[in-house]
């Protein structure tokens with residue numbers, strides 16, 4: 001057990017003690033407090049409503065304090081909002097001058113380096129003017145930095161492990177990702193894209209994807225230069241250009257297939273991506289990646305870090321089979337991967353997705369969404385954008401319970417666009433992983449038809465569903481949705497009587513036991 005695992009376990013065990021100390025008996029708790037350097041009980045534990053009943057708000061405040069204390073045990077690598085499901089290690093990444101400072105390179109060094117472009121696979125909708133394609137990504141330079149320096153920087157991210165201690169493959173992964181974080185973004189640059197209908201689509205590699213019939217070739221300079229942080233994100237209208245054999249892209253109202261075009265950023269061979277021309281009607285799946293398509297364990301910072309920086313990405317159970325089946329069996333299914341991982345880490349995510357799951361368009365967190373509140377709002381921002389782009393398509397939304405932004409945004413979309421949200425599938429992460437301490441809030445699901453959503457445990461729960469028929473709940477999978485905060489220990493946050501009991505004072509024997517436990521744990525940790 002590492003030191004912080006022990007600390008966490010200790011704090012976890014102490015929870016009932018902290019919760020059980022009633023205000024009116026604060027003085028009696030002094031013995032316990034004196035022996036417990038790890039835990040500071042919150043000053044007020046029981047607030048009563050107008051009927052003099054303890055309210056659940058209290059439980060939440062207590063729990064909030066508790067969670068903060070757990071988070072703080074992870075040290076300065078983790079802050080309290082990590083319980084929102086935002087991987088801490090991808091927060092506050094350096095940009096601009098901060099990168100130059102860390103790398104100790106000059107403008108002159110930089111000028112000698114070629115420009116790279118991250119070009120994200122994108123979607124287009126059909127409009128009166130033709131295909132309207134979103135083009136988004138980032139322009140940057142990848143400085144030539146010595147391995148020693150990269151290793152030092154990688155070690156800033158790794159908790160309790162030195163890059164030297166990783167195996168060779170993991171070292172290479174960690175170096176690659178670290179390099180992609182320490183890039184120098186290029187602002188105020190013009191971006192020009194070449195569109196070419198040369199996609200070699202393999203049968204059933206992604207829904208109803210077909211190659212645009214040797215038409216649609218053209219070159220477009222984006223109407224705006226890159227932002228200060230090197231980002232570009234704009235819709236452009238494609239010309240109905242004719243290919244060599246008289247081929248042209250099929251209008252969106254004459255096909256249900258998804259046509260593909262390749263998009264190449266000029267001046268580099270780093271900015272190649274495929275664009276998906278998606279007809280106005282049909283089905284789109286919007287899928288999160290971490291802890292649903294791959295094993296990340298963002299709720300366990302040491303594991304999450306290794307799974308993101310060092311280890312090869314690993315699919316979560318047999319999710320690839322489920323997606324492959326949906327891709328093959330649901331007509332013209334458009335796959336869109338939406339992760340709030342920051343742009344800098346995108347290449348690793350895309351490589352994994354495209355070698356494991358059906359092809360599709362991609363969204364990640366752009367650089368201007370980097371403070372905490374922006375980080376928590378980016379998912380809704382990107383979801384709203386794709387909903388606005390396809391107002392007649394139906395959406396299948398997939399993620400897991402550890403993202404607080406998902407738990408809000410998905411049911412909200414179902415309330416706001418009832419005819420567009422066909423299914424919401426949420427992996428109940430607590431059900432298969434008891435190392436997950438993240439609580440989740442199911443209140444947004446109140447009032448939604450149960451056939452529209454399912455909290456599931458393993459990928460097999462998703463087999464044999466009639467998604468097109470709108471039957472998204474596998475009735476053999478028990479649903480235990482309280483429309484409140486769930487996933488807390490000891491029944492806190494649930495409506496049942498036992499949970500309320502947790503706020504009652506414990507017996508005298510119980511308090512002595514707690515004091516002993518505290519003393520023991522304090523010794524064990526120190």
Ligand SMILES: *[C@@H]1O[C@H](CO)[C@@H](O)[C@H](O)[C@H]1NC(C)=O
Nearest residue numbers: 112113114143144145146147
């Ligand atoms: C990077 O720098 C090293 C020396 O620091 C040099 O040997 C190598 O050629 C450089 N690579 C490139 C691509 O400039």
Ligand SMILES: *[C@@H]1O[C@H](CO)[C@@H](O)[C@H](O)[C@H]1NC(C)=O
Nearest residue numbers: 169170172173174175176177
């Ligand atoms: C690291 O990056 C290099 C250059 O982009 C690539 O050739 C190599 O396959 C990557 N290694 C891993 C383990 O991803």
Ligand SMILES: *[C@@H]1O[C@H](CO)[C@@H](O)[C@H](O)[C@H]1NC(C)=O
Nearest residue numbers: 188189190191223224225226
């Ligand atoms: C965009 O950047 C180019 C250089 O890449 C510059 O020549 C041009 O003036 C800029 N355009 C705008 C509108 O700022």
Ligand SMILES: *[C@@H]1O[C@H](CO)[C@@H](O)[C@H](O)[C@H]1NC(C)=O
Nearest residue numbers: 130240241242246247248251
């Ligand atoms: C696109 O161009 C082809 C000829 O190349 C023409 O037949 C077709 O009607 C055009 N489509 C639209 C929507 O203008």
Ligand SMILES: *[C@@H]1O[C@H](CO)[C@@H](O)[C@H](O)[C@H]1NC(C)=O
Nearest residue numbers: 264265268269270271272273
């Ligand atoms: C991008 O496409 C160009 C043109 O087809 C090709 O030469 C280049 O190797 C591609 N780059 C990558 C990284 O695949």
Ligand SMILES: *[C@@H]1O[C@H](CO)[C@@H](O)[C@H](O)[C@H]1NC(C)=O
Nearest residue numbers: 227231232233366368369374
């Ligand atoms: C980030 O930039 C995009 C355009 O690229 C803009 O629409 C968005 O509002 C910006 N978001 C923030 C939080 O600044």
Ligand SMILES: *[C@@H]1O[C@H](CO)[C@@H](O)[C@H](O)[C@H]1NC(C)=O
Nearest residue numbers: 125126127132388389390391
């Ligand atoms: C196409 O997408 C744009 C950008 O999201 C949106 O403003 C527009 O309304 C959409 N057009 C149609 C016909 O759906």
Ligand SMILES: *[C@@H]1O[C@H](CO)[C@@H](O)[C@H](O)[C@H]1NC(C)=O
Nearest residue numbers: 428430431455478479480481
């Ligand atoms: C998730 O799984 C846990 C553990 O099995 C269970 O207690 C909880 O009720 C489940 N949540 C939902 C929403 O079904």
Ligand SMILES: *[C@@H]1O[C@H](CO)[C@@H](O)[C@H](O)[C@H]1NC(C)=O
Nearest residue numbers: 460461462463464465474476
């Ligand atoms: C429901 O889940 C079970 C167990 O995971 C699975 O065997 C079954 O095929 C699923 N589908 C239906 C419609 O029952």
Ligand SMILES: *[C@@H]1O[C@H](CO)[C@@H](O)[C@H](O)[C@H]1NC(C)=O
Nearest residue numbers: 325326329330463464465467
């Ligand atoms: C594959 O997906 C289709 C469509 O959702 C469904 O009808 C079928 O039962 C699925 N098969 C399995 C094995 O999940």
Ligand SMILES: *[C@@H]1O[C@H](CO)[C@@H](O)[C@H](O)[C@H]1NC(C)=O
Nearest residue numbers: 480482486487488491493494
């Ligand atoms: C139902 O959810 C509550 C609150 O999360 C939990 O206490 C209880 O154990 C769950 N029951 C089952 C059968 O999972």
